[in-house]
Amino acid sequence: MTTFRDVTKEFLEASGKLNVGQLVQDPDFTLFQAVGALEIMDPKMDSGLLEPEYERFYAWAPRLPEEIIGIMDHLLCNEMAWHLGSALSQTLFANLYIDKLLSSSPMKLEQATFGTPPREPTPGQEIVLHVLQPYCLALIKCCGYMAKQVPSEHIYEEEDFVPQTYGLPLLQNIEHAEIVVLLDSALQWLVDNEAALSKELAAALRNRLKLRKLLLEDFAKDGESYHEGATSNWVENMLKILNYAGASNTMTYFMHFSARRPTPLPYSRSLLQSLLMKDMKVLGRMPLKCILFDDIQELAYPVKELLDPKNFEVEAPQSPKYQIAKRMDWFVERAGRSYIELYRNFCQNRARLRRILCKAVLDWDSLQVESEEIDSELRDFTNEAPVHTRDGPLYSFSLSSWVYHYKLRIMELIILLGFELDIFPLHEFDGMYWYLQFYLRTRSGHVDRMRSFVRTPPKGEDQEGYNKTISMLNYTLLEIAAMQDLASACVYLYCALNRRKVLGKPKTPYGDDLLRYEGRMKPFLSIGCPEVIAYDTFRSVVDNEEMEMKEILSYANDHIAEAKKQYQKMSKLPASIVRANICYDSFRTNVNCLLRSCVGVGVAIGVLSREDGPVEVTLDHGDKYHPAFPVPCIKVKS
Amino acid sequence: MNAPQPYTSPSPVLQAFINKSLRVTTTDARFFIGELKCTDRDRNLILVNTTEYRYPSANDGLNAAKESDGSSGKVRVDMANRFIGLVVVPGNVITKIEVQEAAARRGWRFGSGALETLKMSMMASV
Numbered sequence: 001m002t003t004f005r006d007v008t009k010e011f012l013e014a015s016g017k018l019n020v021g022q023l024v025q026d027p028d029f030t031l032f033q034a035v036g037a038l039e040i041m042d043p044k045m046d047s048g049l050l051e052p053e054y055e056r057f058y059a060w061a062p063r064l065p066e067e068i069i070g071i072m073d074h075l076l077c078n079e080m081a082w083h084l085g086s087a088l089s090q091t092l093f094a095n096l097y098i099d100k101l102l103s104s105s106p107m108k109l110e111q112a113t114f115g116t117p118p119r120e121p122t123p124g125q126e127i128v129l130h131v132l133q134p135y136c137l138a139l140i141k142c143c144g145y146m147a148k149q150v151p152s153e154h155i156y157e158e159e160d161f162v163p164q165t166y167g168l169p170l171l172q173n174i175e176h177a178e179i180v181v182l183l184d185s186a187l188q189w190l191v192d193n194e195a196a197l198s199k200e201l202a203a204a205l206r207n208r209l210k211l212r213k214l215l216l217e218d219f220a221k222d223g224e225s226y227h228e229g230a231t232s233n234w235v236e237n238m239l240k241i242l243n244y245a246g247a248s249n250t251m252t253y254f255m256h257f258s259a260r261r262p263t264p265l266p267y268s269r270s271l272l273q274s275l276l277m278k279d280m281k282v283l284g285r286m287p288l289k290c291i292l293f294d295d296i297q298e299l300a301y302p303v304k305e306l307l308d309p310k311n312f313e314v315e316a317p318q319s320p321k322y323q324i325a326k327r328m329d330w331f332v333e334r335a336g337r338s339y340i341e342l343y344r345n346f347c348q349n350r351a352r353l354r355r356i357l358c359k360a361v362l363d364w365d366s367l368q369v370e371s372e373e374i375d376s377e378l379r380d381f382t383n384e385a386p387v388h389t390r391d392g393p394l395y396s397f398s399l400s401s402w403v404y405h406y407k408l409r410i411m412e413l414i415i416l417l418g419f420e421l422d423i424f425p426l427h428e429f430d431g432m433y434w435y436l437q438f439y440l441r442t443r444s445g446h447v448d449r450m451r452s453f454v455r456t457p458p459k460g461e462d463q464e465g466y467n468k469t470i471s472m473l474n475y476t477l478l479e480i481a482a483m484q485d486l487a488s489a490c491v492y493l494y495c496a497l498n499r500r501k502v503l504g505k506p507k508t509p510y511g512d513d514l515l516r517y518e519g520r521m522k523p524f525l526s527i528g529c530p531e532v533i534a535y536d537t538f539r540s541v542v543d544n545e546e547m548e549m550k551e552i553l554s555y556a557n558d559h560i561a562e563a564k565k566q567y568q569k570m571s572k573l574p575a576s577i578v579r580a581n582i583c584y585d586s587f588r589t590n591v592n593c594l595l596r597s598c599v600g601v602g603v604a605i606g607v608l609s610r611e612d613g614p615v616e617v618t619l620d621h622g623d624k625y626h627p628a629f630p631v632p633c634i635k636v637k638s
Numbered sequence: 639m640n641a642p643q644p645y646t647s648p649s650p651v652l653q654a655f656i657n658k659s660l661r662v663t664t665t666d667a668r669f670f671i672g673e674l675k676c677t678d679r680d681r682n683l684i685l686v687n688t689t690e691y692r693y694p695s696a697n698d699g700l701n702a703a704k705e706s707d708g709s710s711g712k713v714r715v716d717m718a719n720r721f722i723g724l725v726v727v728p729g730n731v732i733t734k735i736e737v738q739e740a741a742a743r744r745g746w747r748f749g750s751g752a753l754e755t756l757k758m759s760m761m762a763s764v
Contacts, residue, residue, distance in 0.1 A: 004661045004736035010679065011735045016649040019677040024652040025676035026685075027645040034676065034684050040664060041731045048668065048690050048720070249731045 002326050009240035023317040029170075032425045054277040059114030062124020065201045068132050071097065072208045075139055082143070083265050087162040092143065097136050102168045109174050112137055123196060130189040131205060134182035138172065138212045143180045144170030145219035152222075153273035153347070160349055161266040176220045183213045202237040221553060223274025227284025238272060240582040244283055248368075248472060248579040251343070256586035258346035258353060276343055281293035288336045295339070298607040299405060301454045302398030304462070305382040320381035327374050331399060334370065338363055342406070347354070354417040357410050358523035364407040365527050387453060396453035404529075408443040411530075412436060414523060420627035422444045426619065428520065435521075437487035442530045444480045447473055475577055482570060485563035486598055486629060492556035493605055495544060499552075499630070502617050514620035556605045565597045567591055600631030606635040652677060659738035660685065664702075664731045668692045672725065681729030691719045 018024070023031075028248070038045045063071070068265050097114065105253050106112035114133055151163045162507045168569040171179075194202055214233045221230050241253050257264060257272065264272075276283060282291045293307045303313075311325040317424055338360070341346055345356045375397040386393030414547070418424050424432045451473045457466050494506050495504050510514070514535050518525070523534045533541075544552060570578065571591045580587035600620065614637040621630045647653040655674050660681060663669040672685030694717065 003738055003739045006734065007655070007737050008733075008735045011655070014649050014678055015677060015681045015729075018648055020679055022648045023676055023678050024647060024649050024656065025645070025658050029675040029684070031676075033724070034726065036724060037684060037726045040670065040725050040727045041666070048692065049666065144720070215701065507744075 003299060007287060013217065035114045037614055055095065057100070060118050060121075060125050060128060061095055063128050063132070064124065065127060065197055065205060068127055069201070069204050069208065071090060071132060072135055072205075075136065076208075079139060079143065081093075082162075083161065084266060088143075088165060089588065091168070092139075093168075093450050097132065098140065099567070101133075101136055101140065101168075104467065105167075105169060106171070107169065107173050109137075109178050111173070112140075112171060123363070126193075127187075131186050131209070134186040135209060136485060137214055138179050138183050138216050141171045141174065141176065142212075142216055142219045144172045145222075148172070148221060149219075149274070150270045153270040153452060154344060155266050155270050156348065157350055159352065160269075176216070176557075179216060180213065182217070182371050183209055187213075189390075195287070203267050209545070222413055223271065223278050223284075226275055227278065227281075230531070233256075234272065235268065237249070238268065238275065241272075241275060242283055243582070244285065244287075245581040246298065246364050246579070247291050248289065248298055249581045251295070252316055252587070253583045254346040256580070256583045256590065258348075258350070259627075260582075260586070261348055261627070267348075273344055273347050277340060282340070289332045289417045292332060292336050292339055297465065298468055298472050300396070300402040301466065302396065302452060302459075303384050303455075306378065318553060320383075323381045324378060327378055331371065331374060335367055335399075335403065339406075343485060345584045350417060351421055354414060354421060354423075357417070359413050361407060361410045361414065361523060362405060362526065366411060370398050370406055371403050375400050394448075398453075401450050401453075404446060405443065405450070407527075408439055408530075410528070411524065412439045412443070412483040415439065416628040419629070422621075425506075425521075426617070427498060427503040428516075429503075430498055431517075431542050432520075433487045433490040433494065433539075433611060437484050437491060439530065440480050440484040440487065444592045445485065447476050447480065471577060472579070474571070475579070478566060478570060482563055482566035482594070485559045485566065486594065486601070489556045489563060489598075489601055489605070490560035490629065491542065492544075492552050492559065493601060495542060495548060496552050496556070496608055497634075498543075499549065500615065502615055550609075553605055553609045557602075557609070560598055560602045564595065564602070567595045571595065590626070593624065594629065595628035596624050597626045597631055601629070604632045604634050607636075611636050613637070655737060657754040661734075661738070662727050662729065662732055663734040663736075665733055666731075669734075670722075670725065670727060681735075683727045683729070683730060683732070683735075684724070685760065686724050688722050688725045689719050691717050691724050694718060 040046050041049055043051075075092070078095060081091045082088055093102075100114045101112050104111060114128070117129055121129055137570075147165055150161050151157070154238075155161055157163060182405060187206060190202055190206050190209070197205070206334055211278075218232050218234050221232065226232070226242065232239060238257075241250055246249065254272075254276075278284065280287070281289055292542070296302065305321075305324060306328070308321070308324075311321045311328065314321040314325065318321055342360065343351055344359065348356060366533055375395070378399075379395055382399055384395055386395050415432060418432060419429075450472070454466070454469055454473070457463065495501070517535050517538065524532050547555075571588065575581050575584040575587070576589055578584075611634075615634050616637050618633050618635075619630045620633050621627070624633050655677075657673055657675070659671060660674050660683070661669055661671050667692050669689050670685060671691070672688030674683060675686050676684040699752070
């Protein structure tokens with residue numbers, strides 16, 4: 001048994017005799033070690049500090065209705081802060097009412113209370129009991145669903161969302177219906193006590209409870225219930241993807257979803273992934289193969305033997321159909337993974353998306369090489385007739401063409417995201433826009449090639465599919481051409497600005513332009529086609545040294561006028577043509593942003609053509625412009 | 639540069655507490671048991687291998703009461719404790735300082751842990 005002797009007094013006396021700065025210590029102990037010591041009673045270091053307000057907090061203290069409203073709103077803010085990526089410990093769990101409910105780790109509804117309720121509650125206590133407590137329980141239940149949904153899909157922990165609940169169960173054991181009953185009786189209590197509350201206050205409380213009820217109803221649903229046809233109060237728009245309208249429409253939706261400003265919250269991004277794919281079924285209705293074949297069919301329009309579903313029924317190995325099916329199975333396995341992953345990638349935050357795409361492009365590059373091989377093998381079984389040209393017979397290479405098209409889109413996206421995420425410094429804009437138009441040009445050439453292989457089907461056969469592909473390719477060409485013009489105009493504009501030395505290129509004593517170029521193009525260095533061009537060639541095509549300033553600006557002007565025309569054309573196209581059946585609004589907003597960027601860039605070109613004197617440039621990243629095409633505001637230096 | 643001065647204790651009374659186990663109570667009714675390594679005029683204490691103890695809250699008591707069979711009419715609740723290691727207890731938050739009685743330690747006359755172990759192992763070998 002250890003005993004302790006009180007030495008407070010002698011300690012006090014002895015220490016009082018010390019001089020300032022004198023230490024009594026273990027000679028082996030250095031103050032250096034003491035640096036790591038936790039300071040007791042320091043609120044930032046001492047997690048065990050007993051705060052009197054915390055210890056003495058009495059949840060049943062009477063509250064005014066106004067106070068209840070304040071607490072509810074505060075809780076909602078806390079909850080949303082968690083949705084936005086803060087930790088529970090710094091948001092909801094710091095709330096004393098929530099702490100009261102959860103600190104006993106309730107497993108049953110009866111245990112989840114603010115403590116034993118007062119026997120004869122005063123009116124101020126009744127409102128806490130009948131309104132605040134049910135509200136808090138419903139809110140925790142919502143958080144419980146959230147904590148389940150988000151980690152069930154791929155969302156980056158600590159980056160987008162902190163799932164840590166510190167071992168506290170968020171009422172997961174309690175039925176959703178029980179909580180709804182509580183909310184309903186809270187609403188009823190408001191009706192019964194209307195006389196005691198002012199009209200305004202009663203309405204405010206009712207609205208908050210109703211909002212919570214609607215939220216709870218939605219949080220209770222997951223991907224599966226939506227696949228089974230559940231409706232929603234909040235994500236109705238997102239559920240449109242379940243009305244499958246073709247692979248291209250789905251892809252457009254995901255791309256627009258990802259580009260929303262502000263970026264969708266982790267919950268929606270996770271839910272969208274659940275909607276896309278659960279239990280190996282895409283959109284709750286079809287195998288991966290279907291959406292993949294749809295996409296290939298629409299874009300590449302391969303010979304009809306290739307995607308024939310009957311192929312997969314043949315079991316005789318000597319049959320060409322069997323051989324085709326075998327190779328297509330491989331392709332579905334290999335490309336399907338990359339393809340569905342692409343959809344999922346669009347559910348990540350924008351910075352993460354770019355990082356992932358930099359890796360994905362390598363995957364698509366090797367996929368392209370592998371598919372080329374499969375394409376030439378398949379030719380033997382489909383008996384594809386070549387297209388005869390001056391360069392000899394040419395084959396469609398449908399699968400690898402399709403892969404190449406996606407690879408180029410990814411490469412464009414990486415550049416576009418570079419602008420959007422502020423990765424490129426101003427003085428590199430000309431070069432980066434050059435690469436953007438270079439990839440667009442390459443893709444445009446590729447689409448042209450693809451179109452030359454789309455053969456008119458014999459009369460009476462699949463005219464619809466043929467028309468669909470032709471319209472798809474034509475629209476793609478228009479979309480590419482518009483952005484190519486906009487990017488080219490930017491190349492010339494920033495080239496002109498660089499020449500006038502107004503883009504503030506910093507001095508880099510430890511690096512040079514070549515090194516920077518290599519670093520910038522690193523994601524693409526190992527890509528076989530299109531290759532990253534040599535630095536000297538790059539400089540000469542970007543700088544256009546042989547051109548006069550006037551000439552450069554006139555080119556810029558031509559391109560921007562052309563871009564504007566094409567975007568105006570695009571903005572008038574119907575949803576079915578632009579493959580935005582389920583997100584036509586986003587499509588329109590996006591084209592309008594691009595148009596405004598065109599106008600802004602046009603104005604900048606105009607100012608630069610007029611003014612010969614010193615100018616200064618600031619970038620306008622405003623929401624009205626497209627994020628990848630911020631507008632340079634050029635002002636004359638006074 | 640001056641060579642570091644060899645350490646001479648400014649207070650023999652306090653020096654006697656160094657490396658002893660102290661029980662330090664703070665203004666918020668927690669207490670800490672740890673070995674004293676350093677102190678100064680303001681009674682700031684540096685403790686190593688410290689454990690924090692706190693009295694159970696009313697809530698804990700209620701829970702324990704529910705779980706107990708109720709036959710004795712008394713409820714036993716353990717003090718919550720946790721190891722927190724190296725800490726500084728500022729002098730102004732200290733309400734009480736106690737020292738662990740040396741008599742309670744085995745082998746106290748040797749005053750050194752090493753000797754104590756030596757003695758124990760010798761006894762074991764006999």
